[in-house]
Amino acid sequence: MIEIDGSYGEGGGQIVRTSVALSTLTGIPVRIKNIRRNRPRPGLAAQHVRAIEALAQISRAETRGVHLGSEEIEFIPGRISAGSYDVDIGTAGSVTLLIQCLLPALTAAEGPVTVTVRGGTDVRWSPTVDYLEHVALPAMHLFGVTATFRCERRGYYPRGGGVVVLSTRPSRLRPARLELIEEGICGISHCGSLPEHVARRQADAALELLKEKGYDARIDIQTMSSSSPGSGITLWSGFRGSSALGERGVRAEDVGREAAKALIDELKSKASVDVHLADQLIPYIALAGGEYTTREISSHTRTNIWTAQRILRCRIDIDEGEVFRIHSTGSG
Numbered sequence: 001m002i003e004i005d006g007s008y009g010e011g012g013g014q015i016v017r018t019s020v021a022l023s024t025l026t027g028i029p030v031r032i033k034n035i036r037r038n039r040p041r042p043g044l045a046a047q048h049v050r051a052i053e054a055l056a057q058i059s060r061a062e063t064r065g066v067h068l069g070s071e072e073i074e075f076i077p078g079r080i081s082a083g084s085y086d087v088d089i090g091t092a093g094s095v096t097l098l099i100q101c102l103l104p105a106l107t108a109a110e111g112p113v114t115v116t117v118r119g120g121t122d123v124r125w126s127p128t129v130d131y132l133e134h135v136a137l138p139a140m141h142l143f144g145v146t147a148t149f150r151c152e153r154r155g156y157y158p159r160g161g162g163v164v165v166l167s168t169r170p171s172r173l174r175p176a177r178l179e180l181i182e183e184g185i186c187g188i189s190h191c192g193s194l195p196e197h198v199a200r201r202q203a204d205a206a207l208e209l210l211k212e213k214g215y216d217a218r219i220d221i222q223t224m225s226s227s228s229p230g231s232g233i234t235l236w237s238g239f240r241g242s243s244a245l246g247e248r249g250v251r252a253e254d255v256g257r258e259a260a261k262a263l264i265d266e267l268k269s270k271a272s273v274d275v276h277l278a279d280q281l282i283p284y285i286a287l288a289g290g291e292y293t294t295r296e297i298s299s300h301t302r303t304n305i306w307t308a309q310r311i312l313r314c315r316i317d318i319d320e321g322e323v324f325r326i327h328s329t330g331s332g
């Protein structure tokens, strides 16, 4: 059994997700201590409990200590089974973070897997569903991940109620070298149970700022009904994306400009992936090998590298230059 110190580095939920994901893939049991020690309310939160339970169900794992507020768990993986699964995170827990935990393991399932997840699709501190579909998954495809994803209904804070479907087929992971892609900017601006002009104004403000800085963009508008009213915008170009969420009291124009500004910061550098994707690809580069560049090494990225190296005993190196180059020969 490998012991992981959950307070290392960022000390958040991602150490837990990466540890159980890689444990499932390698068949090596893990004990995680000091879970989310660096967060104001340490221990497992509801979304982490649901992610571990879902992975345990799919991989017939044995678990100990998995409950709300738990600061130590054990995860003893079994066989990853094909089939259809339903996961309800409840409230607006992030569906994409749950998928972050499941996806690496699903690539090694014995057959196709379909997972329907209910929860928050566009919530703070996590990738939006559009980011997952248009930025993260295309990058993971290059590492050999065969997965399709669709959002059937959006779910905003606090009630959630969003529905997404992830389908995977057994994948042979392979090394990938992610090059800088400089292509037109795309985006989706959306609102649920709010007037259409909210999504429109977010998009117009983003377009205006992007144009001012010399970038062309095409932003689609989506409106629908949702359990809680909400809005958001996701922008992307190649493997670099950004997003912003609406909030009561914040003008739609400010939301659009926030997303545009974040994307411009990424596009100004010559890095091949954005700062968030850099941490999300670590499990794949650790398993399969490859390389990509990013403008900044976040504490999430450093911590994910540390976690992957603890479990896979692989080497991941960072070369510092005009941008940071992350590379690995994989874990063979």
Ligand SMILES: Nc1ncnc2c1ncn2[C@@H]1O[C@H](COP(=O)(O)OP(=O)(O)OP(=O)(O)O)[C@@H](O)[C@H]1O
Pocket (backbone or CB within 6 Å): 011, 012, 013, 014, 015, 036, 039, 097, 124, 125, 126, 127, 128, 131, 242, 243, 275, 276, 277, 279, 280, 300
């Ligand atoms: N705006 C964003 N766009 C894309 N990805 C994001 C964005 N914000 C956060 N993420 C990703 O979400 C993940 C957050 O991990 P983190 O450990 O902080 O989350 P958590 O499980 O909610 O834990 P905690 O509550 O302990 O912070 C990281 O992979 C990060 O890259």
